[in-house]
Amino acid sequence: MAGLTLASPSAEPRRGYSPWRETWRRYRRHKPAVVSAVLLLLLILAVVLGPFVWRISISDMDVVAGLQGPSLAHPFGTDDLGQDILARMIYGGRISLAVGLAAMLVSVFVGTLIGALAGMSRGPLGYALMWLTDLFLSLPQLPLLLMLIYLFRDGLKAVFGPEGGIFILIVLVIGGLRWMPVARLVRAQFLSLREKEFVEAARALGASPTRQVVRHILPNALGPVIIAGTIDVAAAIIAESTLSFLGLGFPPDTPTWGRILYDAKDFLDIGPHWALFPGGAIFIAVVAINFIGDGLRDALDARKVI
Amino acid sequence: MSQYILRRLMIAIPSLLGISLVLFVVLALAPGDPFGELATNPNVPPEVQAALRAKFGLDDPIYLRYLHWLAAMAQGDWGFSFVSRMNVDTLILQRLPTTLYVIGSAQLLALAIAIPVGVYAATRPYSIFDQIANTFAFIGFSLPTFFTGILFILIFSVKLDWLPFVYSTDIKATGIAWALEMIRQAIMPVMVLGLFQAASMTRFVRSAMLDVIRLDYVTTARAKGLGQAKVIVKHVMRNAMIPVVTLIALQMPAVFGGAIVTEQIFRIPGIGSLLISSILANDTPVVMAVTFVFACLVVLFNLIADVLYGWLDPRISFR
Amino acid sequence: MALLDIKGLKTHFTTDDGILQAVDGVDISINRGETLCVVGESGCGKTVTAMSILKLIAMPPGKIVAGEIIFEGRDLVPLSSSELDDIRAKEIGFIFQEPMTSLNPVLTIGEQIAESLRRHEAVTKKQALERTIEMLKLVQIPNAAGRVHHYPHQFSGGMRQRVMIAMALACRPKLVIADEPTTALDVTIQAQILDLLQDMKERFGMAVMLITHAMGVVAETAQRVVVMYAGKVVEEAPVDELFGNPRHPYTQGLIRSIPRIDLDAEHKTRLEAIGGSVPILINPTPGCRFAPRCKHAMSICAEREPRLREIAPGHRIACHLGDAQ
Numbered sequence: 001m002a003g004l005t006l007a008s009p010s011a012e013p014r015r016g017y018s019p020w021r022e023t024w025r026r027y028r029r030h031k032p033a034v035v036s037a038v039l040l041l042l043l044i045l046a047v048v049l050g051p052f053v054w055r056i057s058i059s060d061m062d063v064v065a066g067l068q069g070p071s072l073a074h075p076f077g078t079d080d081l082g083q084d085i086l087a088r089m090i091y092g093g094r095i096s097l098a099v100g101l102a103a104m105l106v107s108v109f110v111g112t113l114i115g116a117l118a119g120m121s122r123g124p125l126g127y128a129l130m131w132l133t134d135l136f137l138s139l140p141q142l143p144l145l146l147m148l149i150y151l152f153r154d155g156l157k158a159v160f161g162p163e164g165g166i167f168i169l170i171v172l173v174i175g176g177l178r179w180m181p182v183a184r185l186v187r188a189q190f191l192s193l194r195e196k197e198f199v200e201a202a203r204a205l206g207a208s209p210t211r212q213v214v215r216h217i218l219p220n221a222l223g224p225v226i227i228a229g230t231i232d233v234a235a236a237i238i239a240e241s242t243l244s245f246l247g248l249g250f251p252p253d254t255p256t257w258g259r260i261l262y263d264a265k266d267f268l269d270i271g272p273h274w275a276l277f278p279g280g281a282i283f284i285a286v287v288a289i290n291f292i293g294d295g296l297r298d299a300l301d302a303r304k305v306i
Numbered sequence: 307m308s309q310y311i312l313r314r315l316m317i318a319i320p321s322l323l324g325i326s327l328v329l330f331v332v333l334a335l336a337p338g339d340p341f342g343e344l345a346t347n348p349n350v351p352p353e354v355q356a357a358l359r360a361k362f363g364l365d366d367p368i369y370l371r372y373l374h375w376l377a378a379m380a381q382g383d384w385g386f387s388f389v390s391r392m393n394v395d396t397l398i399l400q401r402l403p404t405t406l407y408v409i410g411s412a413q414l415l416a417l418a419i420a421i422p423v424g425v426y427a428a429t430r431p432y433s434i435f436d437q438i439a440n441t442f443a444f445i446g447f448s449l450p451t452f453f454t455g456i457l458f459i460l461i462f463s464v465k466l467d468w469l470p471f472v473y474s475t476d477i478k479a480t481g482i483a484w485a486l487e488m489i490r491q492a493i494m495p496v497m498v499l500g501l502f503q504a505a506s507m508t509r510f511v512r513s514a515m516l517d518v519i520r521l522d523y524v525t526t527a528r529a530k531g532l533g534q535a536k537v538i539v540k541h542v543m544r545n546a547m548i549p550v551v552t553l554i555a556l557q558m559p560a561v562f563g564g565a566i567v568t569e570q571i572f573r574i575p576g577i578g579s580l581l582i583s584s585i586l587a588n589d590t591p592v593v594m595a596v597t598f599v600f601a602c603l604v605v606l607f608n609l610i611a612d613v614l615y616g617w618l619d620p621r622i623s624f625r
Numbered sequence: 626m627a628l629l630d631i632k633g634l635k636t637h638f639t640t641d642d643g644i645l646q647a648v649d650g651v652d653i654s655i656n657r658g659e660t661l662c663v664v665g666e667s668g669c670g671k672t673v674t675a676m677s678i679l680k681l682i683a684m685p686p687g688k689i690v691a692g693e694i695i696f697e698g699r700d701l702v703p704l705s706s707s708e709l710d711d712i713r714a715k716e717i718g719f720i721f722q723e724p725m726t727s728l729n730p731v732l733t734i735g736e737q738i739a740e741s742l743r744r745h746e747a748v749t750k751k752q753a754l755e756r757t758i759e760m761l762k763l764v765q766i767p768n769a770a771g772r773v774h775h776y777p778h779q780f781s782g783g784m785r786q787r788v789m790i791a792m793a794l795a796c797r798p799k800l801v802i803a804d805e806p807t808t809a810l811d812v813t814i815q816a817q818i819l820d821l822l823q824d825m826k827e828r829f830g831m832a833v834m835l836i837t838h839a840m841g842v843v844a845e846t847a848q849r850v851v852v853m854y855a856g857k858v859v860e861e862a863p864v865d866e867l868f869g870n871p872r873h874p875y876t877q878g879l880i881r882s883i884p885r886i887d888l889d890a891e892h893k894t895r896l897e898a899i900g901g902s903v904p905i906l907i908n909p910t911p912g913c914r915f916a917p918r919c920k921h922a923m924s925i926c927a928e929r930e931p932r933l934r935e936i937a938p939g940h941r942i943a944c945h946l947g948d949a950q
Contacts, residue, residue, distance in 0.1 A: 138605060146581060
């Protein structure tokens with residue numbers, strides 16, 4: 001069987017391609033990932049530019065037109081107070097996507113830091129950090145998330161205002177509970193790359209540890225971290241929506257997608273559109289991001305992320 | 307083997323201690339002194355307040371407070387819920403069976419779907435079946451449980467009117483009718499949770515199978531003329547289940563998250579909905595205890611996974 | 626009639642870059658009770674040829690696109706997988722290269738040997754166990770009755786290869802294909818395993834197709850030798866003829882690359898290596914595949930593919946050089 005693997009030329013690099021073009025070529029082959037990238041781009045454009053095109057305010061109430069299905073005046077219908085669901089979803093989409101991105105940045109930052117420290121230290125610090133990583137992996141995330149928000153909500157609200165305080169809290173908590181896969185990946189990269197020739201060469205040439213890490217090791221860990229980060233965005237969007245759906249996320253007058261769903265869930269029999277649009281938006285955003293992560297995994301040829 | 311289990315138990319204890327420490331630190335750092343809040347709550351009679359302050363040792367240094375708290379937790383003295391007017395441990399023990407019933411049934415459903423689908427897809431990689439299964443799995447774990455729950459209610463309760471969407475504890479029937487109603491009202495929550503888990507499990511099973519299927523010993527087995535079915539079941543599946551067990555254990559925290567949401571949607575009186583209602587009612591001892599119970603359950607399931615792992619892989623228990 | 630007669634076998638693999646012609650028109654025949662060695666560098670198609678016989682290659686991406694594999698007068702190529710299952714292990718046994726990875730880590734070696742017996746012969750569980758222990762004794766595993774219940778990780782590499790041999794021979798096949806059975810082992814163990822194989826062959830009278838890249842192993846064990854290069858047979862001869870009068874430049878290169886310890890220090894010449902490496906077999910160039918590495922390459926070599934032809938009884942080569950002589 002060794003003969004088979006040896007004879008298989010697919011692992012050999014193709015000549016005449018730059019690495020980035022090769023990555024793009026492989027990404028393009030993953031059709032759902034390409035469609036998802038377009039879809040996500042449209043979604044981002046819609047929530048960023050939406051308010052300039054769709055000028056109904058999120059708090060405008062059209063009392064005579066409460067709980068109406070989709071129409072020309074209200075493409076996504078209205079809620080029980082006659083507020084325009086499209087306008088509210090554009091507003092909420094900004095928050096959901098921003099939370100997703102910011103929480104991802106937090107988790108990637110913390111994960112890279114801890115992973116790099118654990119990967120560099122050969123002593124007890126490395127073991128301690130890995131034990132901490134495993135400990136965090138076995139923490140029940142949602143209960144802890146709920147508890148943290150329960151405990152710290154009022155304090156932050158007092159300092160940063162109702163919306164800003166919750167935003168910071170949710171981003172920090174979601175990001176702070178999702179850094180473990182990144183830390184593991186970065187550490188694994190460190191352990192395997194530390195002994196590789198080019199790092200040895202850099203060390204022999206007298207590169208300082210920081211320089212070794214920044215110039216030589218981290219760029220190589222980039223692929224798996226990008227993939228893990230992409231999936232983190234989706235997970236953070238779900239986490240934020242879950243909190244809002246449980247009534248424990250953003251304040252009631254901030255219409256994030258999860259919050260709209262929470263408000264809508266008691267009107268399923270008379271106004272199903274109210275729940276379907278925000279739910280669908282969450283689903284599309286999450287599935288698109290996950291597919292993009294899958295496409296990146298193919299393209300960057302990295303090992304699977306747990 | 308028993309030595310191996312004992313060793314895993316020894317490893318579980320520090321994790322439990324670590325988790326309890328994390329919880330305690332969070333609580334101690336929280337503004338407004340949640341322990342003190344209890345003791346200064348005007349609804350609480352002064353003599354209870356004094357007793358509480360003494361019990362929690364609120365004026366002791368922090369490590370002593372942790373040790374006191376830990377000792378109390380270990381003895382099952384989890385405090386008193388002022389909202390429900392009963393001891394926290396009694397309250398949780400009342401609610402726990404329902405949660406375990408729903409999670410357990412969902413887990414079984416997930417396994418019943420994921421193993422056959424994942425195995426079959428892996429034996430025909432990139433076939434139409436594989437692609438459809440993959441797409442469904444992908445959609446399945448991208449659909450948040452709260453949205454699937456709402457969709458199910460919309461379809462099966464509102465439109466079709468087949469299933470009740472509120473879980474009831476006091477069903478007015480006995481015998482078989484009672485059992486049938488218990489099953490009927492659990493269908494939707496179990497489906498929501500089970501399908502969500504089945505989606506990611508299918509992917510685990512498929513990729514573990516694909517990893518094993520190209521190994522040398524599988525070719526050895528085929529060279530014995532055992533036949534496709536036997537090779538797959540006896541040689542590939544048996545080995546592929548080893549990493550799957552670990553991956554499922556790693557999923558447990560997410561499963562409990564899904565369970566909380568599911569309980570909330572269908573108003574199932576388990577510990578998940580208890581957590582939410584306690585948070586909304588500022589019932590700190592219950593919030594603490596439920597979070598800790600969830601953490602214990604995760605550690606417990608990890609322990610079960612370790613034992614299964616050792617049983618499946620003879621190399622582990624000999625080491 | 627030969628026991629096994631492979632005629633014009635072509636096994637190709639579909640890859641991202643095109644069709645890989647791993648085995649491209651191979652003729653090999655093995656007589657009853659004979660030891661045939663197939664030699665060549667890594668990647669020359671030896672293993673794929675052997676695996677094609679019992680269709681053990683991964684299909685897809687692999688596919689037998691042409692040729693016949695006639696075993697006891699019956700063509701195996703058109704057989705379905707379940708029809709082949711009756712031949713696998715029962716008629717043709719297989720010993721793999723990697724004893725460390727070729728045994729299932731979660732089953733005892735006893736289970737793994739016995740399942741072959743239970744599949745092909747009407748034996749009870751108890752009889753299968755007894756036969757298994759007997760086989761383990763034959764391959765000289767000490768304390769066979771106790772070791773039968775052990776797992777592969779409790780055995781050393783050499784012991785595991787003995788287990789593999791016991792497994793391949795359990796049903797007394799008429800042909801055993803051994804794919805580099807000693808490559809992964811220590812040198813001292815290699816000789817023991819080869820001796821054991823020889824011993825078993827004499828005891829059971831089966832034919833052996835031994836795949837190797839070590840010319841030393843060939844000289845020690847073979848009766849006839851087939852030399853393969855880049856998916857084709859380039860020379861075939863009885864062992865003495867091959868070592869005494871190698872005719873294909875590739876075979877000559879292989880023989881010159883054997884280290885000699887029987888020569889005096891002053892007679893020792895530099896060990897010769899064949900320059901270059903096996904070509905990638907996707908869209909191979911026309912003509913002789915060895916031509917780019919051949920010292921004697923002529924203009925015709927790049928244009929026309931040499932055909933395998935008999936130059937002496939039992940001695941066949943595929944080279945244009947013979948035409949000129």
